[in-house]
Amino acid sequence: MKKRLLILGGTGDAAELAARVSQIADVEVISSLAGRTQQPLTPKTGTVRIGGFGGAAGLAEFLRRSPIDFLIDATHPFAAQISANAAVAAAECHVPHLMLVRQGWEAVEGDRWIEVASHSEAAMALSGQSGRVFLTIGRQELAEFAGLDAIWFLMRAIDPPALNTPIPKGKLLLARGPFSLADERQLLLEYRIDTIVSKNSGGAATYAKIVAAREMGIPVVMVQRPPIPNVERVADVAGAISWLIEQFGNGLCNGCNG
Template sequence: MTEGHVLILGGTTEARSLAELLCGQSALRVTTSLAGRTAAPRGGTPGAIRSGGFGGADGLAAWLREHRVAAVVDATHPFAAAISAHAADAAARRGVPLLALRRPGWTAAPGDRWHRTDSLAEAADLLPRLGARAFLSTGRQDLAAFAAVDLFCLIRCVEPPAAPLPARRHVLLARGPFTLDAERALLREHRIDVLVTKDSGGEATAAKLTAARERSLPVVVVRRPPPPPGVPLATTVAQAASWLAPLTRPANA
């Protein structure tokens, strides 16, 4: 092999940072795959970009073979369970090493009133016992779970969400990162008394948790799914790059 070809399943800040790091190494060829769910994703990702799904595990396995991929890094969103399962299946079939890159989840701080659930459906069932005006910060793909909730819902997402949606709602289109002052103002303006979020981790959207803590608001935190069994896990870009190094080194290095 004259060069290593790394496929990054992307869509996160970590995926973009890893592509930047790897593209600085001339021996590597880097392709970042984006799901294509956002019409205007953030730009600036170096290397080759492909958009759209692979057609499940079968399509991904065929792509790995056709493009002679030496290693795959699953750096998708921590809640993208379907693509992670497809990646594990396809990589195992082709004998291609696979790493999951996941930023650490959030940790409760003193004063937090967190209620952890294992699903969005559980979160929706819990909401009426916690408040009357909810801030749903779960992304536009998962709002159907809250369609029958009979309370006011502030919905923030990057693009307009599709039905079904809560009947009493206000949709705010915005892209993070969000400042603490902005989150404070948002909770105050909409008289929010309960927050719902996935445990996505990272700093870009963490300010809402601080703002909720300051107001002593209950926060429903949906636990993230684990990576597929047997897939090694990295929590930083540096760890992922270290794992890749021996797998992508040219034979004549």
């Protein structure tokens, strides 16, 4: 009988993981997306469900009812609540649980980072210091910057903010990465950006803006990641595949690493 793997997804890593695990004959893959974006990164293989579970209790009930044999949390590094819920539910149901968390970016020579712990701290860091800001934090936290009337914002997000959400003055760009270094340089020049606000998401898809800022001497207000549960974790898809193989022992079919 096949084992069932639940992947909490919505990221490129989660979609890649689902595709690779689906090649394993002994595993049935179920990917769960929160449904917060209008065009999510939907895996092309396996079963896909969209929507929340109803907290840790709802996720635990899903793990029991399905039933789920393994759980891999491959959500965005800033999806703190679902990761916390996953840790609680997996422990309650005694389901082997792994977090796939890509490495965060680290400042290198030439970077001018202002590291802050939250979006509210990022807004405070801008006040009186910046005039034209590239805000690359997604749509859900735009309201934190709505009161900064002295600043013009270029806001980039995958989807527009919800109706009646207060947003700062400026221009909204709807786009999904990856973004090229040439395009990011052009964007900063065209809109005369003097500061960038970014989450420390890690990965390559949106790192070009950090490189462009370094080259142009533009400071970056970098929002640090929230704390994550103290559970077993890996930094890439290959590590997650290796973990899954270990859960099966040596009896898992070949072809897992193709």
